[in-house]
Amino acid sequence: MNYENIIVEVHGAVGLIRLNRPKALNALNSALISELNVALDDFEKDRAIGALVLTGSEKAFAAGADIKELQALTYMDAYLSDTIASWERLSFFRKPAIAAVAGFALGGGCELAMMCDYILAAENAKFGQPEIKLGIMPGAGGTQRLTRAVGKAKAMEMCLTGRLMDAQEAEKAGLVARIVPADKLVEEAMLAATSIADKSLPIAMQIKDCINSAQEMTLTQGVKFERRNFHAAFATEDQKEGMAAFIAKRPAHFRDR
Numbered sequence: 131m132n133y134e135n136i137i138v139e140v141h142g143a144v145g146l147i148r149l150n151r152p153k154a155l156n157a158l159n160s161a162l163i164s165e166l167n168v169a170l171d172d173f174e175k176d177r178a179i180g181a182l183v184l185t186g187s188e189k190a191f192a193a194g195a196d197i198k199e200l201q202a203l204t205y206m207d208a209y210l211s212d213t214i215a216s217w218e219r220l221s222f223f224r225k226p227a228i229a230a231v232a233g234f235a236l237g238g239g240c241e242l243a244m245m246c247d248y249i250l251a252a253e254n255a256k257f258g259q260p261e262i263k264l265g266i267m268p269g270a271g272g273t274q275r276l277t278r279a280v281g282k283a284k285a286m287e288m289c290l291t292g293r294l295m296d297a298q299e300a301e302k303a304g305l306v307a308r309i310v311p312a313d314k315l316v317e318e319a320m321l322a323a324t325s326i327a328d329k330s331l332p333i334a335m336q337i338k339d340c341i342n343s344a345q346e347m348t349l350t351q352g353v354k355f356e357r358r359n360f361h362a363a364f365a366t367e368d369q370k371e372g373m374a375a376f377i378a379k380r381p382a383h384f385r386d387r
């Protein structure tokens with residue numbers, strides 16, 4: 131497919147998607163979301179891909195949904211087409227996904243970053259849910275994922291006032307895993323993704339599933355779910371290889387089986 135709003139690259143076993151509407155600070159219009167979803171479908175199907183990095187530009191990961199496109203939306207358009215469904219695709223991408231965020235991650239941009247498994251932030255990253263300033267509210271998980279990430283007080287403050295959070299505050303609050311120098315952001319994210327992709331994909335997928343389930347289940351249910359997945363790890367060839375390699379003092383060669 132010829133992409134116009136994203137740039138798609140493959141580096142070894144890592145898929146890299148760059149949001150690419152520089153004139154609009156990567157504002158997320160429906161064409162971009164459709165292209166993103168096609169790229170996600172392709173990477174999910176591709177057995178050679180073990181992890182994903184999603185990034186934007188140095189100035190903006192994404193400054194939100196495209197306000198110029200949203201302006202004319204009516205309640206009936208939104209309700210009947212259920213546009214939210216296409217936005218959510220990333221949240222059920224099955225392989226590990228890292229958001230590498232520099233600059234603005236606002237509104238839908240912040241929501242997209244939060245749909246990834248974790249966020250690496252450049253020193254200049256700024257996160258926010260400023261929809262209230264436009265007379266709307268977050269519509270792609272902002273009130274839910276942000277609250278789970280940073281707690282009620284900060285989520286309320288950000289969504290009700292539209293205040294932005296810088297990288298330091300976001301790291302302290304638990305929204306981002308790590309801050310890296312801006313000029314090393316994509317490199318660091320690719321290194322992390324490569325390290326994940328070098329390991330066993332089915333095991334990485336199980337870990338992702340279990341951690342995401344921690345948001346949805348009680349502790350008892352979650353621990354039970356983890357235990358079942360732990361048992362299942364012993365049905366893989368990768369468990370045999372990983373443990374044999376440790377004992378033989380050699381690097382493991384996982385085959386994703």
Ligand code: DAK
Pocket residue numbers: 153154155157158193194195196197198200208213214215217234236237238239260261264268269270
């Ligand atoms: N949409 C469209 N264009 C945008 C944009 C956006 N969100 N953000 C920036 N741009 C455009 C600007 O209009 C400007 O274009 P030109 O005027 O040059 O043609 C260009 O990008 C550069 O922007 P600025 O000149 O404003 O740049 P500054 O550095 O001065 O300011 C800024 C950067 C990020 C602080 C500012 O641009 C800004 O406040 N942008 C809007 C941020 C925002 O309110 N974001 C939330 C949008 S609402 C949905 C799911 C989710 C959502 C909606 C629906 N469904 C499933 C249906 C989510 C909604 C949102 O995200």
